[in-house]
Amino acid sequence: MLSLIAQIGRTTLQQLAGMGRMFLFLLSAFAWVFRPPPRLRLIVEHIRTIGVDSLSVVLLSGVFTGMVLGLQGYYSLRKFNAESFLGSAVALSLLRELGPVLSAFMVTGRTGSAMAAELGSMKVTEQIDALYSMAINPIQYLVSPRIIAGLISMPLLTAIFDVVGIYGAYLIGVGLLGVSSGSYFAGMQSSVVFHDVWSGMLKSVSFGLIITWVCCYKGFHALPMATGVGQATTESVVLCFVLILVWDYFMTSVML
């Protein structure tokens, strides 16, 4: 019994220490943003990696999410003769929840995992040690620009996801199922307020931070063995998914 309690205690302490290390890693990454030299070229490069490279998968998932919403929304609303509310139902669910969360999932799968694998591979092949040995701080060179790029790219990708999602639902609701185009957009205009848009954008910024922070941390601390990089990648993706959902709940409950 005592050994079980000791084991639980040890595990809890290990988890707390791990969380502490993760927070210190994040603080260090932010601190290095403001120290010279500025890494603007790297930030732009990572915006391209996170933003442009994830664009196709965000577009595709956005349009199909919108199409499903259009289809499900139409048949659910028809039961109450409320098809004209399709536009507002689609826009509110996309802007508030589905846009930020699903685009964050897509970016985690597409770019976050690659980020963890790349940094993990750099760790295992001593490239991070090589940076230290050249008196270049790897957090400033590798992590800070990725985090800033994540903060910038994520809301842009979410906005794109929202727009194509709304048009995806339009395609099904208006184009296929016969909802009037006017009522689709008019319903949207009357029900969506600025709070809905910025709460979604705020979520997406925080998801951008979670993805880049977790993936960089896991990659940076990959174990120097054959399975180390794979393990870091898997852990980063799973942890991102969980943290995105948990953080989404807290943000929603605060911002409602």
Place this chain on the structure above:
Amino acid sequence: MIRVVDLHKKFGRQEVLKGINLDVETGKITTIIGGSGGGKTVLLKHLNALLLPDRGSVLVEGVDITKIGESALNNIRQKFGVLFQGAALLDSMTISDNVAFPLREKTKLTETEIQRRVEQRLEQVGLAGAGYKYPAEVSGGMKKRAGLARALVMEPEIVLFDEPTTGLDPLLGKSIHQLIRKIHAAFGFTGVIVSHDIPEVFKISDRVAMLANGVIAEIGKTDEFLTSQNPIVRQFVNAETEGPLAVL
């Protein structure tokens, strides 16, 4: 001069270094030999604070680098060049950009001057014309030579070599050793080589230290070392399975 004093390092429960004392003479090549997994690379990584000890100190020109802040440490690190075991070239850059990287990051040289120095270093290591290639596109030997060019491009006072010939065929290994000797003659840096490429590495070493059981078992000028009667040295140099060193 680098001085290592009573250096201890543990990983988990395994004590790898158990009180290392070592002086590296300025302008000479000191080679550290020892069995695989014996802590040679761990010791090397303490010399420019890539690893920090649990106890003990590493003095570089009188400064204990285990106790200084990041800014002061970076100033000391700029005196070093390091050739890593796998070369550790940055995958995302061409060989030229890898060699130019420290110059771009740490100097205010013009791009023309940087290119001139990069080409000069690549030529010295026999890679003239290969600078446009990425690390993934070249052989292990070429990677090592590119790593050597990067380690030397800032004209460092101290160069650390971690197993410079591991994974290379004997001819290529010999050519890397000759290259180190030639470049040492030209630059006169202080060199520390970690290797178990015996006897080839002795040809380029001024001094040899033997690391065994977590301590320096023997150190001396190369000819003195080779005639040492220390049973650990005799067993290792003659590759004997019976003796004070546990083989398996």
